[in-house]
Amino acid sequence: MRQTWRWFGPQDRVSIEDMLQAGVEGVVSALHHIPTGAVWSPEEIATRQNRIAQKADGSPSGLAWEVVESLPVSEEIKQQKGEWRTHIETYKQSLRNLAEAGIEVICYNFMPVLDWTRTDLTYRLPSGATCMRFDFVDFAAFDLFVLDRPGAKDDFPQEVYEEAKERFARMDDAAKSLLAESIIYGLPGDAEAPSMANVRANLAQYDQISQDQLRSHFIAFLEEVAPVAQTLGLRLCCHPDDPPFGLLGLPRIMSTEADYLSMMEAVDIPANGITLCSGSLGARPDNDLPGMMERLGDRVHFLHFRNVTRESTNIKGSFYEADHLGGQVDMVALMRAALDEENRRKKAGRADWSLPMRPDHGLDILDDQKRKAQPGYPAIGRLKGLAELRGIMLALQHG
Structure with missing residues (x-):
């Protein structure tokens, strides 16, 4: 190998x-x-x-x-x-x-628009190491209340919507900005200055593509x-x-x-x-x-060896990147x-x-x-x- x-x-x-x-x-x-x-x-x-x-x-x-x-x-x-x-x-x-x-x-x-998606690029583990993490509730908060995407509410279970709403209400401006920057990092060309208008425009191009x-x-x-x-x-x-x-x-x-x-x-x-x-x-x-x-x-x-810890048994759920073993x-x-x-x-x-x-x-x-x-x-x-x-x-x- x-x-x-x-x-x-x-x-x-x-x-x-x-x-x-x-x-x-x-x-x-x-x-x-x-x-x-x-x-x-x-x-x-x-x-x-x-x-x-x-x-x-x-x-x-x-x-x-x-x-x-x-x-x-x-x-x-x-x-x-x-x-x-x-x-x-x-x-x-x-x-x-x-x-x-x-x-x-x-x-x-x-992959349309995004090459990859995470909500936190420096999630701290108990050991003190940091890793990338995808938090489904944080992502919902971004989609629903930062991006304000039309129809987004229909894409989340009601309990996720309610939790995301509460979590977003507790975020200050700095936390909202960091969340947006982390997610938009996976959008080519937008990592330095994320624009919600630009993201909405890119997404809209797929409205009619099943x-x-x-x-x-x-x-x-x-x-x-x-x-x-x-x-x-x-x-x-x-x-x-x-x-x-x-x-x-x-x-x-x-x-x-x-x-x-x-x-x-x-x-x-x-x-x-x-x-x-x-x-x-x-x-x-x-x-x-x-x-x-x-x-x-x-x-x-080609092989990519990487490991993740899933935080739920749902198809759509939170996870973070773990040690390789x-x-x-x-x-x-x-x-x-x-x-x-x-x-x-x-x-x-x-x-x-x-x-x-x-x-x-x-x-x-x-x-x-x-x-x-x-x-x-x-x-x-x-x-x-x-x-x-x-x-x-x-x-x-x-x-």
């Missing part, structure tokens, strides 16, 4: 040198500065590859850019509006350029790009919804095993695959992660299933038998809390998670 690490580029507060000390084998990155819908040029790709290949002093790092996360899909493609056909063509060209550069694994998502319609748009996208990826020898891997249930009235189509089966059957070629994220999928109690790895493993191209995802069973899949591939002679994995997120511990890295991506917390995952992997391989 290939041990990788997500790096956000030169502005990332976790350095190339930090990655080397963590013992990672490859890098997961993306060209976040390029506007969605534009081509990733060979020059921009090479610049990022060269940066990863060097330490700050110019000496070789020994690391390479091995996985793209993410090559973004535009809202125009998701909505099939405006220049969506042009954006599909630019997406194909970006795939060609990445293939030419030798990068084979491309992670992406098909879950079935979004799925048909997704399939249309895959029918165009997956055959190109197949010809180029690339492996596309769709990331699940985060969290894996409906929010803000938006359709969600990648939240369950059934969703993945539908996607795979619609465009049934090896290049059309899965990013199995145990944290995103694990936030939903009816998702069986080890079972999904066993049943869908043939098309899993804490929480309710059976990480040992999931790792066992992933290693079994690797062994099957190796016996079958597959060139892609070694699965890239990364420790997804991590608790902010020790000096992480001073460093203030990208939320969810601390240096020491991820190092701890990777060490724990590495220990499971080596023990299972030994036994």
Whole structure:
């Protein structure tokens, strides 16, 4: 299993040198500065590859850019509006350029508007560590009384509505602002200065797009790009919804095993695959992660190992990000299933038998809390998670 690490580029507060000390084998990155819908040029790709290949002093790092996360899909493609056909063509060209550069694994998502949603980016645990948390009542308070979304009341049980109303009444202006900033952090481009008018406008674009319609748009996208990826020898891997249930009235189509089966059957070629994220999928109690790895493993191209503690048994409920070996995802069973899949591939002679994995997120511990890295991506917390995952992997391989 290939041990990788997500790096956000030169502005990332976790350095190339930090990655080397963590013992990672490859890098997961993306060209976040390029506007969605534009081509990733060979020059921009090479610049990022060269940066990863060097330490700050110019000496070789020994690391390479091995996985793209993410090559973004535009809202125009998701909505099939405006220049969506042009954006599909630019997406194909970006795939060609990445293939030419030798990068084979491309992670992406098909979530409308928000890439991910949390209500607290620095939730403090009893140990003193901090993590990201999704509080369903806080989210309801935002949706109902900060965003004031039309029809929001119909999306929450009456008891949640009443509790959110009481909680919102106790919030001062600073608490309301922090809640909005935390949630809007997952909206590309709005993290610095969240605008409720802008959020409402983005959401309104999906008022007439049902879950079935979004799925048909997704399939249309895959029918165009997956055959190109197949010809180029690339492996596309769709990331699940985060969290894996409906929010803000938006359709969600990648939240369950059934969703993945539908996607795979619609465009049934090896290049059309899965990013199995145990944290995103694990936030939903009816998702069986080890079972999904066993049943869908043939098309899993990328693994995110992350754990969560769910605070209810409801499909829609509160959760927080736990230690990699804490929480309710059976990480040992999931790792066992992933290693079994690797062994099957190796016996079958597959060139892609070694699965890239990364420790997804991590608790902010020790000096992480001073460093203030990208939320969810601390240096020491991820190092701890990777060490724990590495220990499971080596023990299972030994036994």
